[in-house]
Amino acid sequence: MTGWDITPSGVYQVLNKTRGQADELATEISSYDAHLQSAAGAAGTLAFGAGASAAGGKGGAGGAEAPGGPVAAALGEFSQHTADNLLFLVARTGKSVAGAAEATTAYERGLTEMAANAQHAALSAPDLEQFKAEDARQQDGGGK
Numbered sequence: 001m002t003g004w005d006i007t008p009s010g011v012y013q014v015l016n017k018t019r020g021q022a023d024e025l026a027t028e029i030s031s032y033d034a035h036l037q038s039a040a041g042a043a044g045t046l047a048f049g050a051g052a053s054a055a056g057g058k059g060g061a062g063g064a065e066a067p068g069g070p071v072a073a074a075l076g077e078f079s080q081h082t083a084d085n086l087l088f089l090v091a092r093t094g095k096s097v098a099g100a101a102e103a104t105t106a107y108e109r110g111l112t113e114m115a116a117n118a119q120h121a122a123l124s125a126p127d128l129e130q131f132k133a134e135d136a137r138q139q140d141g142g143g144k
Contacts, residue, residue: 004107004112004115006104006107008104008107008108011100011101011104012101012104015097015100015101015104018093018097019097022090022093022094022097025089025090025093026090029086029087029089029090032079032083032086033079033083036075036076036078036079039075040071040072040075040076041072043069043071043072043075044069044071044072084128087128087131087132087135088125088126088128090131091126091128091131092125092126094126094131095122095126096122098122099118099119099121099122099123100119100122102115102118102122103115103116103118103119103122106118
C-alpha cells in the first residue's frame with residue numbers, strides 16, 4: 001500500500017481548470033499597474049502653481065499636468081508594495097500545478113517515490129527572482 005489514492009484523470013481535469021484560471025489571473029495581473037495608473041490619473045491632481053517644473057510646464061509628459069494628488073501617490077505606493085506579492089501568487093500557482101502534474105505522471109508510471117519527491121518539491125516556495133527572469137525572457141521573445 002503506497003498511501004496514495006488518486007484518480008489521475010480527475011487530477012488532470014482539475015489541473016486543466018486551474019491552468020485556465022491561472023492564465024486569466026496572470027493576464028489580469030499583467031495589466032494591474034496600468035489599471036492603477038489609470039485610477040491615479042482619474043483621481044485628480046494637485047496644482048502647485050507656475051513653479052511646478054523648471055521648464056515652465058506642469059510636470060507631465062509634453063508639459064501636461066502630471067497625476068499628483070494624495071490618492072495617486074497612495075496608489076503608486078500600493079502598487080510598489082504589492083507587485084511582488086501578486087507575482088508570487090502567479091509563481092506559486094504555476095509551481096503547484098506543475099508539481100501536481102509531475103507527481104501524478106510519476107504515480108501513473110508506478111514511481112511512487114518520484115511522485116512523493118515531486119509533491120515535496122512543489123511545496124517549497126518559488127524563487128521569485130528566477131520567476132521574474134524567466135518572465136522577462138518570455139516577454140523579450142526568448143520563450144523557454
